[in-house]
Amino acid sequence: MxxxxxxxxxxxxxxxxxxxxxDSEANEMVGSTIPKRAFGRFLRGLREQAGATLLMASLQLDTSKQTVLRLEDGQPTKLSTPQLKSLLDLYNVSPSVRKEALELWQEVRRQDQAAKLQGTYKxxxxxxxxxxxxxxxxxxxxxxxxxxxxxxxxxxxxxxxxxxxxxxxxxxxxxxxxxxxxxxxxxxxxxxxxxxxxxxxxxxxxxxxxxxxxxxxxxxxxxxxxxxxxxxxxxxxxxxxxxxxxxxxxxxxxxxxxxxxxxxxxxxxxxxxxxxxxxxxxxxxxxxxxxxxxxxxxxxxxxxxxxxxxxxxxxxxxxxxxxxxxx
The missing domain is CATH 3.30.870 (Endonuclease; Chain A)
Structure with missing residues (x-):
């Protein structure tokens, strides 16, 4: 049904x-949840590798554990670049991983912006x-x-x-x-x-x-x-x-x-x-x-x-x- x-x-x-x-390349993936879900899994992997708990991550972001879960599940979540950098500090990632995380985050943001411009965000x-x-x-x-x-x-x-x-x-x-x-x-x-x-x-x-x-x-x-x-x-x-x-x-x-x-x-x-x-x-x-x-x-x-x-x-x-x- x-x-x-x-x-x-x-x-x-x-x-x-x-x-x-x-709740392609940029043009092909407009409105897709794929980048968010992949990025969320990436962050979850970093947190688990660092041995950090959801509570620790939520305190670092000054938010709730549910919000961190939504972020890691690829659901719509308000996250700023400074907040992401703070989270990466908590996870004590290497410079190369930090660079990759920020590049992935920028990709997510670009596709969100393209989706909004094309009216296909939702x-x-x-x-x-x-x-x-x-x-x-x-x-x-x-x-x-x-x-x-x-x-x-x-x-x-x-x-x-x-x-x-x-x-x-x-x-x-x-x-x-x-x-x-x-x-x-x-x-x-x-x-x-x-x-x-x-x-x-x-x-x-x-x-x-x-x-x-x-x-x-x-x-x-x-x-x-x-x-x-x-x-x-x-x-x-x-x-x-x-x-x-x-x-x-x-x-x-x-x-x-x-x-x-x-x-x-x-x-x-x-x-x-x-x-x-x-x-x-x-x-x-x-x-x-x-x-x-x-x-x-x-x-x-x-x-x-x-x-x-x-x-x-x-x-x-x-x-x-x-x-x-x-x-």
Whole structure:
């Protein structure tokens, strides 16, 4: 359901750290959270290497521990260059590290300024902020910057592939009181989001349980149209659709619930952006970037791929079930 549903049906029963939603080269990365997140991790590494606590850092900046956490998580935080220099003094960094930290900070500031000038500082989706759950703002920033998404879905079609009719039906079921005006705005948001599929440099790998195809949303005609759309979109070079049939053998990957792995392009500046796992929950979302978590989910994806139908057989199955709905 993603941005359309404030109370998602699915959640991942894991034991990972939950992050509450955070609130190219310069032109390419305008409005992106990538520099802030990378810079924040850089500062966290310096603090941990120095053996400094959050309390020590907050006292040095004359702020709260929560503010330091927000800074290290890459969330919007007021920080001046003198404050940063004071923090680097506390961490007792070498001249070369100090220089690198200040250069990274200037890169973050340049991109923030460019974003403000272009009017994209908050992201185009902010115009629809009243139509999605708070945590989804952070996801949209990640999805907008990502160049490769791998998603595993157990019950519903991924938002990037949903037809307007299918999406409308979900909203009508989950939020029966939604106004027609809000409905229109949510469908408009979805359409703008799906424009990413027209970008040849963006790749989407979708692993769908057969249950997604069989789980009828309202009207059989809606499902027929949705499956026809899946078959059509899956013929694009940048979209891969594979179905995990009911007959698939059980393995680690199949046991995982729905999730999305987001991967990002290499940056020209000296910042490295690691992959992020997004898992939507009933009351928020998990954003996982720890190495062990990424490895675990990559292993899960490989396991699912081993038992999923190939792309051709998947497209045939989708078309076959679409005909069943049309009968």
């Amino acid at each position: 993603e941005e359309l549903q404030r109370n998602p049906m699915e959640f991942h029963d894991g034991t990972f750290r939950e992050m509450q939603s955070p 992201g185009w989706w902010q115009a629809y902020a009243d139509q999605f759950a708070p945590h989804f703002n952070h996801y949209m920033r990640l999805e907008e910057r990502a160049n490769h998404l791998s998603t595993h879905q157990l019950a519903l079609v991924h938002g990037l592939l949903q037809t307007p009719q299918y999406r409308r039906a979900i909203i009508e079921v989950t939020e029966p009181g939604v106004s027609e005006v809000d409905m229109h705005r949510r469908l408009e948001l979805a359409a703008r989001r799906q424009q990413r599929l027209a970008d040849d440099d963006f790749h989407l790998d979708v692993l769908l349980s057969e249950a997604v195809l069989r789980h009828q949303i309202r009207d059989s005609r809606i499902m027929a149209g949705q499956l026809r759309h899946l078959a059509e979109v899956s013929s694009q070079n940048n979209v891969s659709l594979r179905i995990v049939p009911f007959s698939a053998d059980m393995n680690l990957g199949v046991a995982f619930q729905s999730f999305t792995l987001l991967e990002f392009p290499h940056l020209a500046i000296n910042l490295v952006e690691p992959p992020v796992i997004y898992v939507e929950g009933t009351e928020g979302a998990l954003y996982l970037e720890q190495t062990n978590a990424i490895v675990r989910f990559r292993t899960a994806i490989k396991g699912i791929q081993q038992v999923a139908l190939n792309e051709s057989d998947s497209r045939n199955l989708v078309s076959k079930i679409a005909k069943e709905y049309e009968a």
